[in-house]
Amino acid sequence: MFETARYEASRRLRGTAALAGGIAVLVAFFVWYFSVLDVEGLTQAMESLPPAMLEAFGIETIATIEGFLAAEVYNFVWVLGLGLYFAYAAGGLIAGDVEHDRMDLLVSFPVSRSWLLIEKFSALLVPIIAVNIVVAAVVYGGAAAIGESIDLAHLVLVHALSIPYLLTCAAIGTVFSVIFDRADVAKRAAIGLVFALFLIKSVTANAEGYEWIQNVSxxxxxxxxxxxxxxxxxxxxxxxxxxxxxxxxxxxxxVFQRRDI
Incomplete structure (x- = not known):
């Protein structure tokens, strides 16, 4: 039991390191950039923007490092970027093995299809947890390095509460992965839907009479x-x-249990 999960997790270690390292470097740049930023001038420019745009992009303030990182990092890199990434990654969980004729061997093992799907999906917890831990450490340490402070409890919360969100995006990709036989099709459909849901949330943020549409996102x-x-x-x-x-x-x-492979 869990052999598939361990194998799939080990296959994701290199990709996880690249993902966490890349985002950590990007976040470190944004933290440093805040230290040389003309906060007053940028705040004045922000105040001239329409309120609808500010709400759509999750901008509350950029006068503090928390507000700056929320606007520049978490509302785009985390919500959109990682949401798309995990939807894309999950799109190949089943469809990839079906397309390359590996699924026949996997389902011949003494394990149910449902459990096989759970084990393959659970491997995504490796990058989800790793990227949250690494980036949280970079944000906290980077802020201290430039003489700023971030409430540790708030930082832990923003990362911990992102896990259910990222799991949901991954689950969207998994649905497409069991529907389609080609991994590329499943991945593209997954990122297309996640991006469409992001647009729904952004566009209808201040659309009077249509706010309810956001509930599907x-x-x-x-x-x-x-x-x-x-x-x-x-x-x-x-x-x-x-x-x-x-x-x-x-x-x-x-769907996976009922489909013909």
């Missing part, structure tokens, strides 16, 4: 800005993401 239930700045969040939002993640993963199991 997982981005509506994970907002890094208030978490990082004030430490405010809604447990109900976390619950929604966990429920959606569970439903999508169970749905993927049902």
């Amino acid at each position: 997982p981005m509506n239930y994970y907002e890094p800005t208030p978490i990082l700045i004030d430490g405010t969040y809604q447990l109900a939002d976390v619950g929604v993401l966990l429920v959606v993640f569970t439903v999508l993963l169970i749905g993927s199991q049902v």
